[in-house]
Amino acid sequence: MDFDDTPEETAWRGRVRRFLEENTDDVVRGRDRHTDAAGAAPRQRWQATLYDAGYVGITWPVEYGGRGGTPMQQVIVNQELSRAGSAPLVNGIGLGMCGPTIIAHGTEEQKQRYLRPMLRGDDIWCQLFSEPAAGSDLAGLQTRAIRDGDGWLIRGQKVWTSAAQYSRLGLLIARTDPSLPKHAGLTMFLIDMEQPGVTVRPLRQMTGDAHFNEVFFDDARVPAENLIGEVDGGWRVAITTLMNERLAIGGGGADMGVSVETLTRFAAKRLGALPADEQALVREKLGRAHVLAMAQRYTGYRRLTALSQGRMPGPEASVGKLSLVTLGQLTAEIGMSLLGDDAAFGADAGGDDRWQYSMAMWPGLAIAGGTNEILRNIVGERVLGLPGEPRPDKGVPAAAPTGVRA
Numbered sequence: 001m002d003f004d005d006t007p008e009e010t011a012w013r014g015r016v017r018r019f020l021e022e023n024t025d026d027v028v029r030g031r032d033r034h035t036d037a038a039g040a041a042p043r044q045r046w047q048a049t050l051y052d053a054g055y056v057g058i059t060w061p062v063e064y065g066g067r068g069g070t071p072m073q074q075v076i077v078n079q080e081l082s083r084a085g086s087a088p089l090v091n092g093i094g095l096g097m098c099g100p101t102i103i104a105h106g107t108e109e110q111k112q113r114y115l116r117p118m119l120r121g122d123d124i125w126c127q128l129f130s131e132p133a134a135g136s137d138l139a140g141l142q143t144r145a146i147r148d149g150d151g152w153l154i155r156g157q158k159v160w161t162s163a164a165q166y167s168r169l170g171l172l173i174a175r176t177d178p179s180l181p182k183h184a185g186l187t188m189f190l191i192d193m194e195q196p197g198v199t200v201r202p203l204r205q206m207t208g209d210a211h212f213n214e215v216f217f218d219d220a221r222v223p224a225e226n227l228i229g230e231v232d233g234g235w236r237v238a239i240t241t242l243m244n245e246r247l248a249i250g251g252g253g254a255d256m257g258v259s260v261e262t263l264t265r266f267a268a269k270r271l272g273a274l275p276a277d278e279q280a281l282v283r284e285k286l287g288r289a290h291v292l293a294m295a296q297r298y299t300g301y302r303r304l305t306a307l308s309q310g311r312m313p314g315p316e317a318s319v320g321k322l323s324l325v326t327l328g329q330l331t332a333e334i335g336m337s338l339l340g341d342d343a344a345f346g347a348d349a350g351g352d353d354r355w356q357y358s359m360a361m362w363p364g365l366a367i368a369g370g371t372n373e374i375l376r377n378i379v380g381e382r383v384l385g386l387p388g389e390p391r392p393d394k395g396v397p398a399a400a401p402t403g404v405r406a
């Protein structure tokens with residue numbers, strides 16, 4: 001792969017950069033700390049500004065509000081947004097997961113109706129997959145969709161649902177037939193989050209933010225036209241969402257303010273203040289972080305090569321997410337070591353708390369979108385060809401006791 005921009009890419013990058021420089025006052029910076037619709041509003045306006053200028057949904061089809069551009073153009077936009085210090089786009093879950101799922105499995109009417117407002121950030125979406133007893137073992141989920149005339153009634157509970165407190169719509173997977181084996185009786189729907197029968201309760205994380213929620217469904221309604229894919233065919237649809245989720249998380253984009261470059265500049269200032277033996281330890285870890293960052297970058301290029309040749313990246317999406325998280329955790333750890341005793345203060349002392357925040361945030365990302373252990377299983381089985389895990393519940397009806405959590 002040639003790592004330099006082509007003349008067309010150079011021109012595109014120049015255009016994006018100029019736009020961001022001319023609109024620098026509108027760039028929403030900082031972290032995603034809001035917990036309600038009012039807090040999300042400035043990021044919603046920023047996404048609309050970017051969309052109206054043609055910088056959101058670069059690879060999405062033109063007929064659904066996208067730009068019909070190339071994956072490289074999208075990567076360049078991501079890089080320039082990061083360079084400009086932009087916060088993540090408010091509808092990241094819509095753009096990264098729900099949209100690609102609707103493009104792959106939705107009806108023409110769903111695509112016409114939902115994709116453009118999703119791109120512009122007018123409708124914010126959430127992903128209603130995980131439950132109290134179904135995360136890694138997602139197919140063990142128990143939320144029911146019960147036939148009611150043409151449509152369905154939804155009964156059950158989801159948890160860890162990011163952005164649900166200000167989402168208008170959600171992508172929901174529920175069990176339609178408990179007599180079938182657990183992967184077979186599931187169906188995917190899109191659901192109106194603002195209707196009676198949907199209760200959203202924010203959950204506070206150790207960062208101090210309430211980024212995710214528990215969501216209760218008490219006979220919430222889903223009309224027939226909100227079915228995505230086939231009845232009892234939801235697992236195939238979910239695989240599309242999960243693959244895109246790993247790509248979205250592992251693919252980078254927004255500036256989290258804690259890159260290895262930032263860390264190195266910070267180390268240049270702070271390292272000398274540490275005791276000599278600690279300096280040696282930090283230097284060694286810093287070296288390791290640089291190696292990981294290069295591995296992350298080149299694995300990313302491999303993913304890009306697949307995308308630019310029109311192929312869907314395979315298990316390298318899992319490797320990308322795994323290495324991003326490993327690097328993020330190491331970077332945060334080094335930042336904290338460099339802070340020394342000051343690590344105990346940060347924002348409370350009026351200082352910059354990015355390393356403390358990052359230290360508290362990365363463990364969550366090691367879980368979201370597939371835990372490190374699950375991703376290692378995928379790499380072991382699908383990349384290295386090691387024997388698969390035992391699956392005692394294979395082929396057993398979801399409702400039957402299996403001896404494993406279901």
Ligand SMILES: Cc1cc2nc3c(=O)[nH]c(=O)nc-3n(C[C@H](O)[C@H](O)[C@H](O)COP(=O)(O)OP(=O)(O)OC[C@H]3O[C@@H](n4cnc5c(N)ncnc54)[C@H](O)[C@@H]3O)c2cc1C
Pocket residue numbers: 126127128129130131132133134135136137159160161162163212363364365367368369370371372373374377389
């Ligand atoms: C910040 C954050 C945001 C999230 N946002 C969303 C969201 O928007 N929508 C949504 O649906 N979900 C969301 N989730 C939930 C996330 O997808 C689940 O937490 C994740 O899939 C793990 O499921 P679990 O929490 O039930 O843990 P479990 O699956 O119970 O796992 C517990 C532990 O056991 C390990 N383990 C489990 N199975 C195996 C195995 N087969 N082999 C080896 N180890 C194993 C896991 O790695 C983990 O360490 C979010 C989570 C976080 C942390």
